[in-house]
Amino acid sequence: MVRILVADAMSEEGLAPLLADPTIEVVQKKVVDVEDELDQFDALLVRSATKVTEQLLQKMKNLKIVGRAGVGVDNIDVDAATRYGVVVINAPNGNTISTAEHTFAMMASLVRRIPQAHISVKSREWNRSAFVGVELFGKHLGIIGFGRIGSEVAKRARAFGMHVHVYDPFLTKARAEKIGVDVCTLDELLAQADIITVHTPLTKETKGLLGPKNLAKTKKGVYLINCARGGIIDEQALISFLENGHVAGVALDVFEQEPPGDHPLLSFDNVIVTPHLGASTVEAQVNVATQVAQEVLTFLQGKPVTSSINLPTLSKDVYEKIQAFYTLARKMGIVASQYMSEPVQEIAITYSGSVADLETTFITRSLLAGFLKPRVASTVNEVNAAMIAKERGIAFSEKFSANGNDYNNSITLTVYGENKTFTMKGTHIAHYGDRIVHFNGFAIDFAPEGHLLYIQHHDKPGMIGKVGNILGDHQVNIATMQVGRQEVGGKAIMMLSLDKPLDDTLVETLEQISDIDVVKKLEV
Numbered sequence: 001m002v003r004i005l006v007a008d009a010m011s012e013e014g015l016a017p018l019l020a021d022p023t024i025e026v027v028q029k030k031v032v033d034v035e036d037e038l039d040q041f042d043a044l045l046v047r048s049a050t051k052v053t054e055q056l057l058q059k060m061k062n063l064k065i066v067g068r069a070g071v072g073v074d075n076i077d078v079d080a081a082t083r084y085g086v087v088v089i090n091a092p093n094g095n096t097i098s099t100a101e102h103t104f105a106m107m108a109s110l111v112r113r114i115p116q117a118h119i120s121v122k123s124r125e126w127n128r129s130a131f132v133g134v135e136l137f138g139k140h141l142g143i144i145g146f147g148r149i150g151s152e153v154a155k156r157a158r159a160f161g162m163h164v165h166v167y168d169p170f171l172t173k174a175r176a177e178k179i180g181v182d183v184c185t186l187d188e189l190l191a192q193a194d195i196i197t198v199h200t201p202l203t204k205e206t207k208g209l210l211g212p213k214n215l216a217k218t219k220k221g222v223y224l225i226n227c228a229r230g231g232i233i234d235e236q237a238l239i240s241f242l243e244n245g246h247v248a249g250v251a252l253d254v255f256e257q258e259p260p261g262d263h264p265l266l267s268f269d270n271v272i273v274t275p276h277l278g279a280s281t282v283e284a285q286v287n288v289a290t291q292v293a294q295e296v297l298t299f300l301q302g303k304p305v306t307s308s309i310n311l312p313t314l315s316k317d318v319y320e321k322i323q324a325f326y327t328l329a330r331k332m333g334i335v336a337s338q339y340m341s342e343p344v345q346e347i348a349i350t351y352s353g354s355v356a357d358l359e360t361t362f363i364t365r366s367l368l369a370g371f372l373k374p375r376v377a378s379t380v381n382e383v384n385a386a387m388i389a390k391e392r393g394i395a396f397s398e399k400f401s402a403n404g405n406d407y408n409n410s411i412t413l414t415v416y417g418e419n420k421t422f423t424m425k426g427t428h429i430a431h432y433g434d435r436i437v438h439f440n441g442f443a444i445d446f447a448p449e450g451h452l453l454y455i456q457h458h459d460k461p462g463m464i465g466k467v468g469n470i471l472g473d474h475q476v477n478i479a480t481m482q483v484g485r486q487e488v489g490g491k492a493i494m495m496l497s498l499d500k501p502l503d504d505t506l507v508e509t510l511e512q513i514s515d516i517d518v519v520k521k522l523e524v
């Protein structure tokens with residue numbers, strides 16, 4: 001039974017696919033209420049309240065996936081999750097419209113002083129002259145961060161007759177032209193905008209983006225809005241610019257610390273606030289919970305997820321095309337790691353023929369995970385394989401060749417060790433399966449599966465018999481046997497597939513046979 005912990009409040013309607021699955025147990029409790037069972041969950045679903053720290057990940061030893069029902073993953077230690085091999089996914093667009101609408105509601109409220117007027121009337125006052133606002137029509141709106149939410153805000157602003165200026169260092173010209181906005185530098189935006197709204201993630205670069213230096217470049221009387229993440233507008237700087245009257249008003253849905261407690265910003269009459277409500281609509285909550293539940297279900301069924309933060313994303317279509325090579329690569333990694341039972345410095349992978357045209361990042365990660373698995377104590381999978389390889393000083397590279405040589409497709413793996421180099425080539429043949437067609441310099445043809453025994457020897461009559469006798473004497477049945485040699489009387493190999501794993505003592509016995517140079521058991 002798969003166990004999923006839903007640690008923050010989430011729409012039941014959205015969670016329905018998980019709740020309806022008889023193979024899944026969904027526990028809807030806060031982390032503190034399941035401290036004793038944390039190591040028993042396969043998946044963790046959160047919104048922004050639960051902090052997925054390294055400490056929590058350490059306790060959740062069985063965890064495979066964290067699903068964030070929302071966009072921002074700043075409450076999740078993604079680096080730690082990656083190290084522990086835990087996939088992190090989010091629901092990137094389920095709350096876009098709600099947040100854009102909330103931003104607009106905040107903008108209108110800010111310039112028309114609706115919250116202040118509301119409080120006044122509720123206090124039995126009727127002071128119309130105290131709440132004279134300004135129109136949005138004709139005003140210059142600066143949008144910092146022109147992704148999903150920023151571009152929806154722009155559409156609404158244009159409908160209101162505003163001039164829209166956007167700053168986003170990652171925005172392509174073609175996309176900006178398509179949407180028809182004025183793309184400018186940050187300095188230009190700061191100088192022109194009557195109202196500035198931020199829609200970036202909180203990163204090293206965006207933390208304090210609107211700090212003392214940049215706030216000083218804005219127009220006197222500017223309005224500021226943050227419905228993205230607390231900290232993009234530096235709160236201390238904001239207080240100074242409100243105190244000196246430079247900033248006319250601020251709308252905040254988010255804070256550096258949430259809840260903000262008795263924050264000095266809350267005492268300004270021209271600061272309006274909401275408690276992180278951007279995504280709090282019925283529709284958005286159903287959307288994000290549905291997206292994340294569906295993705296977790298897909299992942300638990302062993303299929304690729306499309307909104308992963310720490311894995312290359314794959315469409316179903318692409319996944320179907322790479323699936324066979326993904327499996328072949330994993331097996332090749334496992335075999336190579338056992339053959340090269342020594343420290344290695346580099347793994348070079350060459351994709352040839354039809355596989356060279358596919359998305360190979362995932363295939364390479366699969367190969368690395370297979371290679372590292374017998375070598376590391378911790379979980380290793382596609383999420384953390386590249387990172388673990390790097391940590392262990394193993395460089396890896398990919399090369400591509402349109403020419404598949406004798407095969408429609410092939411993966412060639414070269415492992416550079418301290419004392420030797422090992423090469424193998426594998427191919428996937430439709431309706432036939434995975435085959436290793438070159439091994440350690442020998443042409444051969446075997447399936448990389450089950451209990452394999454590799455023997456390198458001198459090409460002499462009777463060698464096969466000697467090996468067969470010893471195995472037979474020890475009740476080890478040979479299922480298949482492939483042989484290869486470089487030249488008559490030269491070096492030769494046997495690859496045997498056995499019906500059961502071989503004892504180490506039997507490996508030692510085989511090593512004693514004269515004219516046998518190498519004996520390796522390989523478990524796939």
Ligand SMILES: NC(=O)c1ccc[n+]([C@@H]2O[C@H](COP(=O)([O-])OP(=O)(O)OC[C@H]3O[C@@H](n4cnc5c(N)ncnc54)[C@H](O)[C@@H]3O)[C@@H](O)[C@H]2O)c1
Nearest residue numbers: 072099145146147148149168170199200201227228278279
């Ligand atoms: N208040 C809420 O409840 C709520 C709801 C949803 C999203 N959000 C937040 O809104 C923000 C935007 O979400 P989104 O879905 O539009 O994300 P997105 O990824 O679609 O867009 C973010 C944009 O910011 C741009 N960007 C990154 N670094 C930048 C920089 N240094 N300067 C300028 N632009 C930069 C990116 O290029 C991207 O286009 C996120 O922080 C998200 O967490 C808040």
Ligand SMILES: O=C(O)CC[C@@H](O)C(=O)O
Nearest residue numbers: 047048070071072279280
């Ligand atoms: O969970 C929420 O309500 C907030 C979501 C929002 O901050 C996000 O980044 O998607």
